Amino acid sequence: MNRTVALWLAVGVIGFCALPWYVLDEGLWSFEWLTGGYPFDTDYAPALFLLLQGEKLWLAPLPVFLLLPLLAVGINSSQKPNQQPAHIGVRQKPGFSYILILAGALGLAYLLVQAFSIGIRGWNAEFLTQVFGELGDRQFGFGYGAMFVSVALLFFLTTGVAARGAVNGDVFIVGAIGFVIALVGMFILFPVLNMLSSAIQDTEGNYSLGVFFSKFFDDKIWGLHCLTENRSCGVAWNSLVLALCVGALTTLLGLVFALVATRSGLRQAHFLRPLTVLPIITPPFVIGLAIILLFGLSGAVTTFVAELIGVNPTRWIYGLPGILIAQLLSFTPIAFLVLIGVVEGVAPSIEEASQTLRASRWQTFRTVSLPLMRPGIANAFLLGFIESMADFGNPLVLGGNYDVLSTEIFFAIVGAQNDQGQAAVLAIVLLIFTLSAFYAQRRWLGKKSYTTQTGKGDSGIPTMLPKRVLWPSYLLVSIWSIFTIVVYGMIVYGGFVEIWGLDHTITLKHYKKAFGVAMTDNGFHFRGAAWDSFWTTLRIAATAAPLTAAVGLVTAYLLVRQNFAGKEAFEFGTMLSFAIPGTVIGVAYIMAFNVPPIELTGTGVILVLSFIFRNMPVGIRAGVASMSQLDKSLDEASLTLGANTWRTFREVILPLMKPAIVAALVFSFVRAMTAISAVIFLVSAEHNMATGYIIGRVENNDYGIAIAYSTVLIIVMLLVVVLTQLLVGKSKVIRRVAQ
Amino acid sequence: MKIKTTLGVAMLSILGAVNGNAMAAEKLTYYCSAQEDWCQLMATGFEEATGIKVNMTRKSSGETLAQLKAEASNPKGDIWWGGTGDPHLQAAEEGLTEVYESPMQGELHPWAIAQAESANNGTIGIYSGALGYGYNEEVLKANNLPEPACWKDLLKPEYKGHVQMANPNSSGTAYTTLATIVQLFGEDEGFEFMKGLHKNINQYTKSGSAPIKAAARGENTIGIVFMHDAVKQAATGFPIKVVAPCEGTGYEIGGMSIVKGARNVENAKKFYDWALAADVQSRSLEVKSFQVMSNKAAKSSPMAPDLSKLTLIDYDFKKYGSKAERTRLLKKWDDEVSVLSQ
Numbered sequence A: 001m002n003r004t005v006a007l008w009l010a011v012g013v014i015g016f017c018a019l020p021w022y023v024l025d026e027g028l029w030s031f032e033w034l035t036g037g038y039p040f041d042t043d044y045a046p047a048l049f050l051l052l053q054g055e056k057l058w059l060a061p062l063p064v065f066l067l068l069p070l071l072a073v074g075i076n077s078s079q080k081p082n083q084q085p086a087h088i089g090v091r092q093k094p095g096f097s098y099i100l101i102l103a104g105a106l107g108l109a110y111l112l113v114q115a116f117s118i119g120i121r122g123w124n125a126e127f128l129t130q131v132f133g134e135l136g137d138r139q140f141g142f143g144y145g146a147m148f149v150s151v152a153l154l155f156f157l158t159t160g161v162a163a164r165g166a167v168n169g170d171v172f173i174v175g176a177i178g179f180v181i182a183l184v185g186m187f188i189l190f191p192v193l194n195m196l197s198s199a200i201q202d203t204e205g206n207y208s209l210g211v212f213f214s215k216f217f218d219d220k221i222w223g224l225h226c227l228t229e230n231r232s233c234g235v236a237w238n239s240l241v242l243a244l245c246v247g248a249l250t251t252l253l254g255l256v257f258a259l260v261a262t263r264s265g266l267r268q269a270h271f272l273r274p275l276t277v278l279p280i281i282t283p284p285f286v287i288g289l290a291i292i293l294l295f296g297l298s299g300a301v302t303t304f305v306a307e308l309i310g311v312n313p314t315r316w317i318y319g320l321p322g323i324l325i326a327q328l329l330s331f332t333p334i335a336f337l338v339l340i341g342v343v344e345g346v347a348p349s350i351e352e353a354s355q356t357l358r359a360s361r362w363q364t365f366r367t368v369s370l371p372l373m374r375p376g377i378a379n380a381f382l383l384g385f386i387e388s389m390a391d392f393g394n395p396l397v398l399g400g401n402y403d404v405l406s407t408e409i410f411f412a413i414v415g416a417q418n419d420q421g422q423a424a425v426l427a428i429v430l431l432i433f434t435l436s437a438f439y440a441q442r443r444w445l446g447k448k449s450y451t452t453q454t455g456k457g458d459s460g461i462p463t464m465l466p467k468r469v470l471w472p473s474y475l476l477v478s479i480w481s482i483f484t485i486v487v488y489g490m491i492v493y494g495g496f497v498e499i500w501g502l503d504h505t506i507t508l509k510h511y512k513k514a515f516g517v518a519m520t521d522n523g524f525h526f527r528g529a530a531w532d533s534f535w536t537t538l539r540i541a542a543t544a545a546p547l548t549a550a551v552g553l554v555t556a557y558l559l560v561r562q563n564f565a566g567k568e569a570f571e572f573g574t575m576l577s578f579a580i581p582g583t584v585i586g587v588a589y590i591m592a593f594n595v596p597p598i599e600l601t602g603t604g605v606i607l608v609l610s611f612i613f614r615n616m617p618v619g620i621r622a623g624v625a626s627m628s629q630l631d632k633s634l635d636e637a638s639l640t641l642g643a644n645t646w647r648t649f650r651e652v653i654l655p656l657m658k659p660a661i662v663a664a665l666v667f668s669f670v671r672a673m674t675a676i677s678a679v680i681f682l683v684s685a686e687h688n689m690a691t692g693y694i695i696g697r698v699e700n701n702d703y704g705i706a707i708a709y710s711t712v713l714i715i716v717m718l719l720v721v722v723l724t725q726l727l728v729g730k731s732k733v734i735r736r737v738a739q
Numbered sequence B: 001m002k003i004k005t006t007l008g009v010a011m012l013s014i015l016g017a018v019n020g021n022a023m024a025a026e027k028l029t030y031y032c033s034a035q036e037d038w039c040q041l042m043a044t045g046f047e048e049a050t051g052i053k054v055n056m057t058r059k060s061s062g063e064t065l066a067q068l069k070a071e072a073s074n075p076k077g078d079i080w081w082g083g084t085g086d087p088h089l090q091a092a093e094e095g096l097t098e099v100y101e102s103p104m105q106g107e108l109h110p111w112a113i114a115q116a117e118s119a120n121n122g123t124i125g126i127y128s129g130a131l132g133y134g135y136n137e138e139v140l141k142a143n144n145l146p147e148p149a150c151w152k153d154l155l156k157p158e159y160k161g162h163v164q165m166a167n168p169n170s171s172g173t174a175y176t177t178l179a180t181i182v183q184l185f186g187e188d189e190g191f192e193f194m195k196g197l198h199k200n201i202n203q204y205t206k207s208g209s210a211p212i213k214a215a216a217r218g219e220n221t222i223g224i225v226f227m228h229d230a231v232k233q234a235a236t237g238f239p240i241k242v243v244a245p246c247e248g249t250g251y252e253i254g255g256m257s258i259v260k261g262a263r264n265v266e267n268a269k270k271f272y273d274w275a276l277a278a279d280v281q282s283r284s285l286e287v288k289s290f291q292v293m294s295n296k297a298a299k300s301s302p303m304a305p306d307l308s309k310l311t312l313i314d315y316d317f318k319k320y321g322s323k324a325e326r327t328r329l330l331k332k333w334d335d336e337v338s339v340l341s342q
Helices: A003-017 A047-052 A062-075 A094-117 A126-132 A144-163 A171-200 A209-216 A235-263 A267-280 A286-295 A300-309 A320-345 A348-356 A361-372 A374-390 A393-398 A405-414 A420-445 A467-494 A509-515 A531-561 A567-579 A582-592 A604-627 A633-640 A645-656 A658-674 A690-699 A703-728 B002-019 B036-050 B061-070 B085-093 B103-107 B110-118 B137-142 B172-185 B187-200 B210-216 B227-236 B265-275 B278-287 B317-321 B323-336
Strands: A497-499 A503-506 A517-520 A523-526 B027-032 B053-058 B079-084 B124-136 B163-166 B201-205 B222-226 B240-243 B251-259
Touching (some): A003 A047, A003 A144, A047 A144, A062 A094, A144 A171, A171 A209, A171 A420, A171 A531, A171 A567, A171 A582, A171 A645, A235 A320, A235 A374, A235 A405, A267 A320, A267 A467, A267 A658, A286 A393, A286 A467, A320 A374, A320 A393, A348 A361, A361 A467, A374 A420, A405 A582, A420 A567, A467 A703, A509 A703, A531 A567, A531 A645, A531 A658, A531 A690, A531 A703, A567 A604, A582 A604, A604 A658, A633 A645, A658 A690, A658 A703, A690 A703, B027 B036, B027 B061, B036 B265, B061 B079, B079 B085, B079 B265, B085 B110, B085 B317, B110 B124, B110 B251, B124 B210, B124 B278, B163 B172, B172 B222, B172 B251, B172 B317, B187 B323, B210 B222, B210 B240
Parallel strands (some): B163 B201
Antiparallel strands (some): A497 A503, A517 A523, B079 B251
């Protein structure tokens, strides 16, 4: 029998016969079920035992689909597709593939239909009750058993599709595609569509387009009063103006930084990297708080300048200026990280060629280097735009009356109005903006090739920047760096004073309160109030990071290197999550995963999942950017030498992508520790994250602990960044070094 | 190898079937709608006092009400403590809470009992706080402004750009303010007041207590908030002066209810009685909560406003807590006040 099929058959059978079918009340990692009456207790029973006891009889058809592939045993030959070069194509006998496809597709369909039709209160829909009568029974969310069975059925399907010859019959590629599609469908499309459907519901739950239109075209969203009177404009315009400014400025700053870091020949340039990393590893709010203390009504700079020029201090920082400054500080480094990879990836040999043809440095820069950096520039702008749209912490602290979509969404849900429909409508507006930006970016990049690194040896030494670019760059970089240093100096200082901005007596009390430890006779105790959320955060971030990187890079590989039917749609699906701001994901998740079949609210798993799918795009972007610079001849060489796609991916592509892997790992870890926009909806008492705790302190006006905690987080993340760099190492693209 | 594993699992499962029920520990699922550290204090306090394991979830009172409704057929919570009283009353009205008459009722303030009576003992008052405002003395002085003492003082043109309140659409505190003004001055005059106030407002914040926190930091001058929130800032050391408006003011009552059909109803009752005891309620000062507690013997801070000395309006919780009235007032505020230019 085909080894792949046998493997998934085993997984499915174990899931059906041996693992608890429904979700465990005690949590995914508790093993109480082993001693709590398993396998007969209906809370813990595997599906097989449920059926044997005459319970949940609607699960009965599932084993049929699971065991269907056994029929294929006779049909399939001794062929072992994995031992043949995949690109040659292994077409199996049609019966084999049909049986697998049938088993997989029908099985999955049935599994989902039963899961969505029967919920906690019996039938989920009115018409089902009418057709079948009262059920008198109910079911909870998917547990281990259901998970295993779904996975098995999914891979039956993909193996069957591969056997029919899709993507040259490559089981690994088809399986990977199917897996990514399933994940994206389950954790992005489903929650988002589910949420959008609530936009067309009125408060009684009836569907009505009128409600949607009256909400959507509301004056509060699209009003343009700020042009004519002393009132603020609609939130949509506010968000758009802000995001455009932030996207453009962060891209510009990021590019300048990347150029100075790689092409200035400046010795000091290497200290730019740690400096630019700082804002990324900074928990939300902190920058906003520091900016208030500098530029607020009673801020140091404001009072100083006001006295100097003899006017009354104003609240000028609250609104667009404040958010813009804070977001520039926070997001420029993201643009930098995206652009540095691309700037480094432009092979100097091409620039050398340009100069050999007598182009000046400026001409070379403008007509050769800059156009080659287009993918990076477009990505950086898009990231800045979306980050700004989704940003939640800075507008909350500095927004004043300048309302933006992300905060409005938040307050539509948690505020006194508790109006999910309104939140969904605002989320749709937000989505329209981000998706349009995404589309515009794709149009701008077009189908040109940006490949410059090939497997063909040496590619030269980077050229220096032309002077007219260099000097303005230095100036910008210096201003930004000094500002950053001042802001961070204040933050560190703020953790050590009694009351930041009021009583500047030096004290350690905030650190003691947050991170106190004690030795007693019973051993070592973590007494501080912050330890709990600190460990949770570390655990969840460490779980999410490698998963994010893996999903992201595999997807990137499929997108760049493989051709298959429906690739465009696949790409759109994976990129969709790129365009969905965290606030929207957060709202969508609580709405979708609060009820069976996927019951996740209040668990740590939902946090991990939200991080994976929220940060996956960065993994994909990093992977796509660096992979499109690796020449395809490298893969082809490996395939010609007899390796299959999995081995090529593992031994050729992955090692060349170390920088992208490091970027994805570090980024997703750090983001998991500092994220707030989605997290704020998903944390629970048991699984509180550091950022959730910090918000609580900020809301309490307890800046001392918030700042002390943030400082500790910054240090931890710095350590992680440095350690990952050391462990994974730099990529070994061989290049001459300037003497 | 495989057989051994199977055997092991089977053995375990038999053991489990025998032990399963005996192992269940005493526990209590606790929904909390007050501020985090107070919730935590109550949870650990109860664990220490009784040895019952507490599973706490903190959510706003609106969210908790939504959760109770969703779980009505399969209640997961046992007790719901804290948060403004309206949702508690609403839950009682909809039969989501257990009727329980605590032996502690004799020790409570009349307003706490009144809350219980209006819901046929489906909920009870645990604390109350009056609305008012606070100002930053230093900022006031720096701007040469007179000290305000009444609601109507806030309409004076010299306070333009110095007053902050939360947006009633997003904050329960601000809605209480709106409802208080309407009850105090009558609807027409009340809305004229809100329009006048609008001219002086520098920002409608999202969260209810943000105005006084901004004032504490010197980022704002006057914040309209619950007085206990203002007291908290003063107690922390900020130069905040608390004002009980001379015309009288409205208030909120924080509630506590037992979930109907609670799995651990006996433990919930234990918590209920425990939470009404004087020494437990006195501990609210540890987390700087300056509300007036419902037990007459509970200690209060000398800084906390004394409800008996305030002119309190006869706040109609039933009417102004109802969804219809709330929606109507908010819409009117949206249409008539928030659209004015400042």
